[in-house]
């Protein structure tokens with residue numbers, strides 16, 4: 266050891282060239298911790314402990330003050346009006362107003378799960394990884410917030426607070442009137458041009474409208490972006506782009522259908538012998 | 543001979559007490575005992591080495607790395623939501639096990655067992671409230687956690703897979719909550735689950751009212767809803783199925799995915815942060 270140390274000195278490896286004011290590069294030997302790290306014990310552990318304690322207190326106080334609901338014994342012959350799903354599924358139940366159950370209750374939930382899962386594989390934007398930023402990923406943030414806050418949360422709020430007997434709209438301050446009847450006739454899309462929706466012509470037209478929605482929704486932006494030589498489309502590739510566009514169009518189908526229903530009283534766009542959309 | 547030994551035994555602790563005071567003596571008797579040292583293999587002094595050992599020599603704490611990024615444990619970054627979701631899961635497990643002692647999943651007993659919990663069992667109402675509110679809270683914290691992960695872009699490489707694991711956790715959390723809803727067997731739970739599972743009727747291909755279900759020979763006695771409920775109506779079989787899923791099946795599944803989730807956080811380089 267000593268020998269090699271001497272050797273180094275002989276060779277003159279270390280020489281003071283200059284004095285620089287500032288922090289030393291030398292590290293304390295025992296604590297192998299760099300500047301942007303901290304010891305888990307105690308700095309993280311105590312926060313976790315604190316969070317756990319606060320949580321426990323809040324839960325216990327809450328549980329002492331408010332009783333969990335328990336209604337009468339279940340009775341299969343007595344359907345409550347309205348019969349509501351648990352609050353976290355009310356977004357789906359609210360969709361039942363606008364779509365048939367196979368879409369609202371089965372296809373949409375699956376698309377939501379699939380859509381969430383593909384996010385990391387189609388978001389190729391390298392920026393905004395590990396810190397809060399809106400500016401660097403506007404599109405991603407806007408899309409997610411629209412889907413999560415506007416569609417999911419808002420529909421839940423509507424479902425919880427605004428829906429009364431017959432799944433009719435009641436403001437929270439309005440009294441629920443179980444006998445209220447709203448005369449509302451809805452029409453299928455094709456009946457606007459005088460074609461019966463369950464006729465063959467109606468089937469063709471309705472299908473064409475739906476197909477056109479997805480086809481043009483996918484292909485038009487694609488062509489536009491291609492012609493502008495957009496980097497996004499290059500990176501994404503055709504298949505991934507189509508998936509993103511399809512999922513996006515499905516998501517937008519909900520507010521579109523809501524508008525069509527509320528403004529034009531449209532019930533179905535496409536009526537087939539097997540299913541209606 | 544015997545006397546002498548006893549003497550040394552006493553004088554040893556007398557000396558200790560004199561030296562360190564009564565509390566100090568107790569302290570060193572506990573924390574410097576052979577038993578304590580066999581359990582916790584690190585000193586108590588606050589040195590960097592001991593700080594590290596405290597984490598890595600403890601099977602529960604070594605879920606954490608010995609040191610973390612400076613910004614990672616900050617409330618303003620994680621909102622604590624992942625950790626609180628996990629904590630709520632632990633609360634739910636503890637209260638859930640206690641509830642199981644008092645609850646029988648049969649049409650005849652279920653509702654009245656819950657009533658007994660409310661009025662007969664000591665602290666039963668509190669127990670039930672804790673379980674119920676923690677479950678609701680967990681749904682909310684998991685949503686918030688997901689939103690925070692999205693807002694920080696933490697699903698980006700190399701954490702893509704952990705995001706997907708998270709989505710599974712989200713779905714299982716909702717399913718746990720949903721299966722629990724039926725167990726009280728009151729009007730609320732009964733009809734909520736009836737409404738919910740009615741949608742399964744219209745599953746494409748697999749439900750008897752869904753697109754192409756009829757063509758594939760689905761009836762109310764062989765479709766997917768029948769499989770879920772163990773019958774064509776929400777009845778005793780559905781209650782038992784919900785119970786088994788709620789107390790055994792889904793907790794097992796969510797535990798497995800949580801293991802993967804936590805393990806992956808570390809394998810992916812710890813909590814994300816600005817590169």
Ligand code: HEM
Nearest residue numbers: 620624625627628688691696704705708709711712813814
């Ligand atoms: C039962 C539900 C869940 C539990 C207990 C849980 C727990 C945790 C914990 C403790 C962390 C550490 C950081 C933090 O606290 O924020 C974490 C990180 C993470 N979670 Fe979850 N999580 C759950 C659900 C989810 C969901 C629904 C998603 C997304 C869809 C998700 C995606 C992630 C990702 C990507 C990370 C890494 C974040 C980073 O490195 O900044 N988790 N999770």
